[in-house]
Every structure is written in C-alpha cells, then in structure tokens.
Amino acid sequence: MNQIIKKIRMLEKKNNQKDMTKINNTKAETSRQMVVLNVYRANTHRNDLPRVEKFQIPVQRWMTVLDALLFAKSYLDSSIAIRYSCRMASCGSCGMKINGVPKLACYTKISELQGNTITCEPLSNFPHIRDLVTDFSQFFEHHKEMAPFIHNNNADIKDENKLSEFKQTPQDVDNYLQFSYCIKCGLCYSACPTVATDTKFPGPQALSQAYRYYADTRDDLSNRRLNAVDGKHGIWRCHFAGSCSKVCPKGVDPALGIQLLRGHIMGYSRNENKIAKLRDPT
Amino acid sequence: MADTISHDLIIIGSGLAGLRAAISAASTHDSLNIAVVAKVQVMRSHSVSAEGGTAAVIFEEEGDNKESHIYDTIKGSDFLADQDVAELLVRSMPFEIYQLEHWGMPWSRRENGRIDQRKFGGYSFPRATYAQDKVGFYEMQTLYDTCLKYDNIHFYNEWFCTSILSDAKDFRGVTAIEMKSGDFVKFKAPAGIICTGGAGRIYSFSTYAYSSTPDGLDMAYRAGLALKDMEFVQFHPTGILPSGILITEGARGEGGYLINNQGERFMKKYAPTKLELASRDVVSRAMMREIQEGRGFKHESGVDCLKIDLSHLGEDNIKKRLAGIREIGIKFSGIDVIEEPIEIRPVCHYMMGGIHTNINGATEMTGLWAAGEAACNSLHGANRLGANSTSECLVWGRITGRLAAEYAVDHPSVSSISQHQVIEEEKRIYDGLFRSRGQVNPYEIRKELTDTMDAKAHIFRNEKDLAEGLKKVRHLKQQAWKHVDDHAKEYNTNFINVMEIDSMLRTAEIVLAGAFNRRESRGAHARTDYPNRDDINFLKHTIGYLTTQEPKMSWHPVTFTRYAPMERKY
Amino acid sequence: MKISNEWVNNRENREGIKGWLNPSRYGWERISYWFQRLTGVFLLVYFIGHVYETSSLLRGENAWNAMLEITQTPGGHIFLILVIGTSTFHSTNGIRLIFTHGGKGLGNPGRPDYPYDAISLNYRQRSGIWVALILAAIAMLYGSAVLFSGK
C-alpha cells in the first residue's frame, strides 16, 4: 500500500507544479474569469432576420461551451433554442459552428478556445430551424440510402436452440470498427466542400457508413454496395478535401473510409471472398 | 383542433428498449404500421451513454451457468426481485447477444473469433458482454441501423409526448408536440409501449443525459397507472467531478482500484472477497463512509471525493479496452488514467423503480406495455447489477414488441378518442404552463429540486431528511414558477423544459414518499435510522398512485420461486 | 407524417460557393483541394486559349506573329510562368490524388487513440502537397529564367 501512497504524493506534487494551462496535454488551455458568448439567433419559420446576441458568462476551468450555453439559457435568456442531450460527446446532438468551425459544444472546453469571445452559430449545410438548431432529415435520409445494416440471409436467427456467432477475429473487427464510432453528429457534413453545393451528394458520414458495412465480414452485399454509390452524385464527388476527418470528434476518419471504398470500386484493392462463417453451435 | 396521426402501434421512447421493441413488432407482422416517437432524434437517446457491458450467460462450456446468473441477480436485488422475472431475463439473454451479433454489433472478440466477456460487479462469473467501453452506443447503433431495414417503422424525431389517451382502462393513443413546428397533435393507436427510460435528472449529480427526465413515468402516473419501487435509486460508485460523467464499472472489472486519501484499497474492509466488484450499493455505501470519516480527497470544485486508480493496468490494456474512459478522463477531468488516478464520487445512475408491470411488461392499462428503465417489472428489486439493464431493455423490448404487435393485429381500428381528454390536456399544458404567469425562474426551481434530492434522498437516508425533503418539494410545487418566457411555437425548448420540471416535481415526491414509508435498509435504500433489512414487514414492493392530494401508497407482493431470502455478503 | 416539412426546406442553409472559396479553416488537404480545382480550371482556360492561339498559324505568318506579340510582353511572360507553375502543381498533386483516391498511402483503419488525429491526413499527404508546391515554385523559377533571359 505504501507504494500507492508514495505514488499519489508524487503525483500531487507534480500536479501542483504543473502550470494550470498545461493540464490538458493535447491543447494549451487558457484560463479566464468571464467570456462573452455570441449566439446566433433567428427563427427561420418566422423569417426573422438573423442577429447575434451577446451574453456574459462566468467560467470555471472545466466548463464546456455547452455548459456556457445552458447557463445562458437558464439564467439570462431562456428562449435560446439548442439541441443537446448526453453532455459527454456520445449522442451527437450538440454540433454547431464554434468560432466558425463545426464542433460539438459539449466537447469543446472554453479553456481550449483562444480569445475572450466565443461565437456559436448553427451548422451550415443543414436547413436552419431556429437559433442553433438545424434540420437533420436529409442527413439521416442519406444515411438510410446506404442500406446501413448487415445484409445476410442468416442475419435473423431462425433456430433459437442453435445459437452461435459469426466468427470474427479482433483483426476482422478492426477493419470496420473505426467507422462505426460515428455518432451522426453531422460535423463532417457541415465541413465538406462538396456538400456545400451538391444537394444529392450523400456526404462523408453516409459514405463512410457504406464502407463500414462493406468491410464487415458478416455482410454479403459486397458488389451491390459498390454499385450503389457509383453514380453521378455518388462517391466520386469526394475530392479528398479531408475536412470531414479534420472535424470529426470521434476519430471516424470518414475520408479514409471513402478512399478505401473507392479503392475497391477501382479495383486497386481486391475484394476477396470475405464472408464470415457461423461457428458450429456446440 | 389537433391533427390526428394513426398507427397500429406507437412506441414512446427510442432507447434500447424502444428500438428493440420496434424491430420485434415489425418482424412479427410486416403489415403493422409502427411509430417510434421520441423527444430526441431517435438515435440520440440516453442509452448511447451506456458503457460497460450487457450480461448474459454464453460460456456454459467454460463453467458459467444460467442458475448462477439468476441467483446473482436476485441476491443483487436484496431479494426484492420477482424471481420468475429474473429467470426469464437470464433464459432470454443469450439469444439477444447472438441476435445483436448477427445484426452487426461489433462485440469485442477473443483471438479465436468468439465473443468476449468481462468481469462486472456482483457476478460470480465474468459475463458482461462488451464492445470496448461503448456498449450502449454500439447497441443503439446496431438497433437503429437494423430498424432502417423495415419500411413499416416510422420515426418521429423530436416529438415530445405529453399524455396518454385512454378509454376507461383501454389505451387509445397519446398527445404530443412536434418540436420543430410546435404543433400539438394526437397519435391514435390500439397498442402502445412506453420506453421512456430513467429519471435520473431529478438529482443534481447524475450520470444521466439531460434528456433523462421523468416525463414518461409522469405520463403514466397521470393516466392513473401505478409507479412501483421508486425509492430505489442506484448510486454508481464512480462518476467524475464535477460533471457526473460515468467511469464504467468495467474499469473496476478490468482491475481498477478504489483508493482513499491514505492510499488504501478500502473496499477490503467492506467486501473482503469481492473488493471493488461487490454490488454497486455496497461499494457506494462504503465510499460514502470513507468520505464521512474524513478519508476522502477534496476536488477543486470543493466536493469530497475518492479516486480510482487504473494506472497499473498498463497503457496497452487501457487503450484497447477502456479507450472511452481515457478520453473522458482527459477531456472532462484533465487526467490521463494511464498515468494517474482520477477523482470520482458516487453518483445517481439508475432508477430501479418505474411503471408497474407484470412479467410480460403489461401495465394495468389494456393495450399498453412498458419496457426498459421506465418499466418496473421487478427484475432489479432493490438494487440492479451492472450490465443487467441493457439486458433488460433488450429482453423486454422484444417481448413487449411482440405482444403489442399481436394485440394490435387483433384490435385493428380504434374507436374515436375522447375529445374531452385532448382538450383537458391542452388546457393543462397551454393554459397551465405555457400561458401561466409565474414569477420564479423555473430553472431555479429545477436547481433547488435536484439539490434537495441530492441532500435529502442520497445514499444514506433518514426520517428527518426525507420529511424535510418532502416538505421542500411540496413547497416548490406550490411556488409561482409556472411560466414560459419563450413565446415562439417552433423548437421551444423552454416550454419543453418547463413540462419536464413539472413532471420532475411529481416524481421526486413519490421517490421521497416511498423512501419515507420504507422503514428498513434494503439494497440501494439505506436508512441510517433503520439500518437492517426487515423481511417481515417490508419484503414487498412499494406502489404509488396519483391523487389530487398526496400520492396514495400501498404494497405489492414479491414473487418467489426457489430462492429464500438470506443475508447478503460479498 | 406530412405536418410541417415544406417550410424548413425553403432554407437549405448550404454554404455554397463560399465553402469552396474559403479553404483556410480546415488544414492543408482542404487547401490542396481548392488549389487543384483552381489550377485545373485555369489550365483549361489556358488550353482553350492555346488551341485558339496556334490556329492563327493557318492565317499566315502575320497573324501568328501578332499572336506572339501578346505573349512576348512582361504580362504575357508572367501568364506563361503561371501556367508552368499551375500545371506542375496540378500534375504532381494530381498523381498524389490518383493514389489516395484509391485508398493507397493512407494507412489502415484501426483503433485511433484519443486525441483522434485522422490517419488519412498523415504526414505523407502533407509532404505530397508540399512537394507539389515546391516543384511548382522551382518550375516557375526555371521558367522565368528561360523567358526573361531568352530575349
């Protein structure tokens, strides 16, 4: 036990020495007492002219932009429209443009941002509803177009007495796992330059999901998945601008998925017979 | 007058339970027209936050067996679980694991390609099936994506249900507000399933999503249905400060230590054999003791806490199996768990209670079922074991989905719904809340309410605190807080928040009332003034109905099959 | 279902051409995208002009020389140098894109660790872009040496 005490004492000392601004080892943190929160306000249904409202927010070290917005909503102006739920970057609700770049509000600490003003605007490339809230119907529709489910005649278990799984080694899983991190937050869709003008382009989220299911050894739709995205406004409208992967908060790297899928369409990458086998139930 | 939308089956809530029910119903009858209505976009339900695992017996050839899972569940519940229900869960679970696997779930695998399992608190065998530490997220994704296969499932993203419509004791539909447009509409359906999840936001320090408010429970409660065992609120040992975000039990399952400011693994005093992997109520109580006896740390926000140490697990292991935890630590606490212990504190995590149902998830209203955390089919009794809740959602999602679908096929068209109820409901929400002229800021009321719950109905309870809590909550209810500043129709989250706060007040009251009446300590309910379990007087479920005055409380028997109550030791 | 879908669709809120023209927020790959497009269009315009220019051959020596006049000015030289630079960049970067568009040189998917830096935006891509830019610069220097001294 003594070892642990020593370790803790040591760490505490280290912590005390650590400059407050260095606690987060990925990005420099800045600490301040107050920030100004600029919030984009408009009710599109009412044809409101967009305006920016300023709120003074007292900050604490751990505060996120979502915390700041909810503070404003609770105590300064309760009519701010905002979408949020999990506050831990797993539901994908709170995407918005923070200082011009698409980010998750609950995943952006105020201390990571420079300057004393923070500007929150709704995601672009999504139809606007009100204030920070945008309409995701088309985005979800694109996802659905990719047939994002396992297609396999054995997908539904018919004989409940003979239960068994498809065999997949950890390596098989790693081939698609990264792409199933996607929380459908839409940040990539908002950042992509093609989506900015092409209304029929499925966007990085949907295309990387097509790869996710393509690369899954349990799925047997292989070539049909490739053909489905090979249209005029399909996968070729991605020019590897990489902005999707840049803004993705979950490390999905949609750009990678898209390029890999394209490799299969072009025949750069062989599509060997990859269907997983059902384990013999014992 | 409100528009009407007709369906054959309406599922309220789109967490694990709701989506599983939708698939189950859709595959029972492909002609059924199914609606999934949720106040969030459907794939954003709170279930995405579940981290650690889903319990099932799948390695019988390696020594696990169903009997043991059943017993662990009942023992975990402090013998308040209905034993036939626990048995149904355990027998149905292996199927769910494999079914999810066939639908694309990225379960973590062993080298030989088989599904892997990890240790979890309160179990005698490692049987938490996991997918890294994002189990709930992957399950939600798998179910949502699979739902897209069915053309007869219609999603209603961001529709807030406000009340249940019924005819005598028959379900007729619900009223709802489409948030995008602000329109008030009624859904008409012969069958319904409530899957609105837990209510943990009635506490301030809570692992729950902001959307986990008790409006679903309250809807049922207002429709005259009973809420059962509401006093049993689970406190999870490890929530980080100050946000309450969860460090999964999987972190202890993988071998993490809980330590106090003496650097001591204090759990050896409280649960000598299972240590950190005793059931959650035991661990949380031990932690509160440590803190009360002055062996806690002080977090910079001023709150007392303890620490969990994972650093000895090694970088590789953490990155592979607890990547999400590491991310949460770095992002929200500024601590990399690979390097140093992280501050944690017991945190409100699960409601064992809910809408009173039978073993099949049927409520007291014909045509209405409830599943998932919103339901109380008495699986968890006085304390739930970790990883059993996602299991419950899957199993009862499937069961209720099938039963409701069959019912809907037999009762195709609904006779017209009572306009009277719709008008009453419009009055309640629009005249009573939206246009009401309160002066007190509703968000202040919410803060006071949740702080009261944290202070008065926490892990250790006593008569005085509970009485004060009840008084306070009733006082808050009386205050002139009912008003909505935001007068727009479209996406009015202020209005939604006010309706949520309204339901929170009523639900908090019944939690406190139940806790007040239960003069014993059982599972998660620990009374300092009645420190022992009292099987003679309280081996029964609490039941509460809404009245115009105080809730009407009564009792309901526990079902026993094979296991006699005995003292719990870990 | 059809309760209120019409009105939201009337404001798409797409970023539009602005999204193409402002590459500064998203790192080097976005700049490369923007530059590839810009140089492509520029080269196409030059190409059309060039085909027209050569056609003057058919109208006799005077017409040809008149055309040459235009390019023999400092402005014309700068234009030619730009053509050299853009075509060098466009081709070099184009070769990189032909590989990456097929998923080559990007690395393999795996389990990214927090903080998630996308592997597809790796150092190879960034150096590819730099190589294209530097080659373009060298070509332009060489071109100007030839053009401005050749007289």
Add this chain to the structure above:
Amino acid sequence: MMFKESQIMKIHYTTGLAALFVVAVHIIVRLMTPSFSLSLLYENVINNYHNIPYSILLESILILIAIHGFNGLRIILLELRQNKPWEDGITIFTIAATISIIAYGTRTILVANWLG
C-alpha cells in the same frame, strides 16, 4: 446510362497521366531546339508540323487534355446545381465542347501539315 461514374473517373485519371507524359515529351522536344524564341519562329513551327510523329504527339495531347479538362469542368458544374435540365445540359455541353475543341485543333494540325 452509358458510363458508370467510376469508368468516367478512370478515364479522367488515365487521360491526366497520359497527358502529363505526352506534354513532357512535347516540352523535351521543344527544349532540344536551340533557343526558346527561335523555336517560335513561324517557319520552325510549320516545319514541326511536317514531322508526322510530332503531329501525332500534338494530336494526342489535344485529345487527352480536352477529355480530361472538360470532364474536370463537368465535375465542377455537376456539383454546382442539381436538377435534370442542368445535368443533361452539362453532359451535352461537355461532349460538344470536347468534340469541338478537338475538331478545331485537329484542323490546325492537318492544315499546317498541308501548308507549305
């Protein structure tokens, strides 16, 4: 549809690569002439056109770049606006423009070849 988009893009990439190759040859040939300004003299240019392999080289540059360039333009225009008239218009425009520029350039090559 006549082509799958992947086939068109394969053509786009091959024409790009091939154009790079022939342009390189073209430039090298040019560099072999003693001086840059000399190479632009009317007679020299016309003489070049009398060299059949060199004319073929020029013709292939013309075809490759026309296809590649206008397909590139097609891509950009496709992304700009999405409705049937516009998209059909682009297809027609691309084909027409490619054919006309090839025809126009070929005329120069042929006639210059024939010119004394």
